[in-house]
Amino acid sequence: MSSVVRVALAAILLWAGLAKLTQPLIALRAVAAYELLPEALVPVVGYGLPLLEVALALLLLAGLLTRQVAIAVAVLMLVFIAAVGSAWARGLSIDCGCFGGGGQVAPDRTQYLEEILRDLGFVALALWLVLFPRSRYSLDARYAPTSELDEGDDPHDHVDFDKPVTEGRTT
Amino acid sequence: MSSNRGRGGVGRQGRSQRARLVEQRAREARRRRERNLVVGIALGLALVLVIGGIVWFVVQSQAPKDAAPAVGITEVQQTPEAGKPIRFGVDSAPKVVELFVDFHCPHCVEFEEQFGPVIQEAENKGLAKIEVYPLSFIDAGSVAAANAFACSAVAGFPRAYFNGLFANATQSWTDEQLLALVGQVKHSSTPAFEQCVTGKEQQAWVSSINEAASAKGIQGTPTVFIDGQELSLSGLTEASLRSQLGL
Numbered sequence: 001m002s003s004v005v006r007v008a009l010a011a012i013l014l015w016a017g018l019a020k021l022t023q024p025l026i027a028l029r030a031v032a033a034y035e036l037l038p039e040a041l042v043p044v045v046g047y048g049l050p051l052l053e054v055a056l057a058l059l060l061l062a063g064l065l066t067r068q069v070a071i072a073v074a075v076l077m078l079v080f081i082a083a084v085g086s087a088w089a090r091g092l093s094i095d096c097g098c099f100g101g102g103g104q105v106a107p108d109r110t111q112y113l114e115e116i117l118r119d120l121g122f123v124a125l126a127l128w129l130v131l132f133p134r135s136r137y138s139l140d141a142r143y144a145p146t147s148e149l150d151e152g153d154d155p156h157d158h159v160d161f162d163k164p165v166t167e168g169r170t171t
Numbered sequence: 172m173s174s175n176r177g178r179g180g181v182g183r184q185g186r187s188q189r190a191r192l193v194e195q196r197a198r199e200a201r202r203r204r205e206r207n208l209v210v211g212i213a214l215g216l217a218l219v220l221v222i223g224g225i226v227w228f229v230v231q232s233q234a235p236k237d238a239a240p241a242v243g244i245t246e247v248q249q250t251p252e253a254g255k256p257i258r259f260g261v262d263s264a265p266k267v268v269e270l271f272v273d274f275h276c277p278h279c280v281e282f283e284e285q286f287g288p289v290i291q292e293a294e295n296k297g298l299a300k301i302e303v304y305p306l307s308f309i310d311a312g313s314v315a316a317a318n319a320f321a322c323s324a325v326a327g328f329p330r331a332y333f334n335g336l337f338a339n340a341t342q343s344w345t346d347e348q349l350l351a352l353v354g355q356v357k358h359s360s361t362p363a364f365e366q367c368v369t370g371k372e373q374q375a376w377v378s379s380i381n382e383a384a385s386a387k388g389i390q391g392t393p394t395v396f397i398d399g400q401e402l403s404l405s406g407l408t409e410a411s412l413r414s415q416l417g418l
Contacts, residue, residue, distance in 0.1 A: 023277065024232065025340060025341055029277050032309070032310055039311065043228070043229050044225060044229075047229065051225065055220050058217070059213060059217060064210060065214075103277065106391075139206075139209060143205070143206035143209070
């Protein structure tokens with residue numbers, strides 16, 4: 001299950017990141033449209049955010065530091081939700097630019113609620129991985145602290161070196 | 172719990188088990204070292220990707236790019252009048268294309284990339300005259316670019332400058348960039364032009380264009396009219412634009 005969540009979240013982030021990077025000018029305007037940042041910081045966030053999404057997606061795909069990366073993703077999504085919420089509260093008419101696009105839209109075309117609910121769904125996926133970070137086909141599983149177990153989903157897969165005598169004796 | 176077994180059995184088994192244990196611990200240590208190395212490399216690469224990517228994009232975006240050459244274009248030197256557009260092409264042209272664009276609006280950039288050459292061809296062939304209303308609602312760069320565009324009309328090279336502004340829309344449009352653009356589009360700057368750009372001398376005209384556009388009920392950019400008829404941009408193809416312009 002965690003493998004599926006991990007790959008799904010990675011795919012979402014990768015898609016979101018690459019969609020913005022292929023249209024950097026639109027990504028910049030999308031960030032500027034939130035009217036939250038001074039103009040000098042817009043390029044840093046406009047280019048940096050999609051790059052960060054891609055980087056997090058690649059780490060998730062590799063299954064490295066899954067729990068820490070999932071925490072970062074959850075925090076990122078909460079920041080997005082806060083930004084969309086503030087745009088909504090301030091009565092701006094913008095598209096979130098979450099998967100490319102973005103910028104001003106007609107007032108009746110805003111989809112703040114949908115965007116926030118969608119991001120909440122992504123937070124849920126990330127939280128799943130925070131709670132259950134172990135999954136198959138991940139580097140984390142490869143480097144899990146036992147040699148016996150490569151099936152990462154088993155929560156009991158660790159050897160207690162302080163009680164070696166009991167090992168392998170249960171019948 | 173199993174320590175009540177016979178001594179001898181435990182000794183034998185204990186030794187082999189200890190050996191296994193030692194080996195396992197060594198294996199664990201190697202594994203941990205390898206893991207730390209992999210984590211370090213991965214995080215390093217991620218950092219390089221993000222920081223390096225930002226730097227690359229910023230540098231790339233501010234680098235000058237070639238504009239579509241204004242070949243065969245007759246530039247019209249003109250003085251911007253309040254609320255009136257900048258004109259390209261010959262007055263005798265049968266069709267009128269009105270362009271409401273912002274030099275920093277991404278969809279305007281796309282539109283220019285895709286359809287700008289077609290419109291310019293109609294202009295070259297004397298089929299259409301173009302009227303440009305440069306709106307400026309996106310950011311400070313939009314305002315500066317619209318002002319400089321008006322200055323270029325006074326200086327007598329608005330078409331080349333217009334193409335240059337769109338081809339380089341990723342630039343933020345500082346005064347230096349706006350002045351450097353003149354050379355990039357193969358014209359030479361004059362003190363009057365420089366004064367006009369740095370002193371924002373066409374500011375009043377820029378505001379009057381925004382007012383004219385909102386008076387016409389323009390909702391967004393780009394908005395294009397051909398002979399007063401709004402051009403539907405969704406699903407617009409080069410072929411259909413060509414036929415609408417009589418090409």
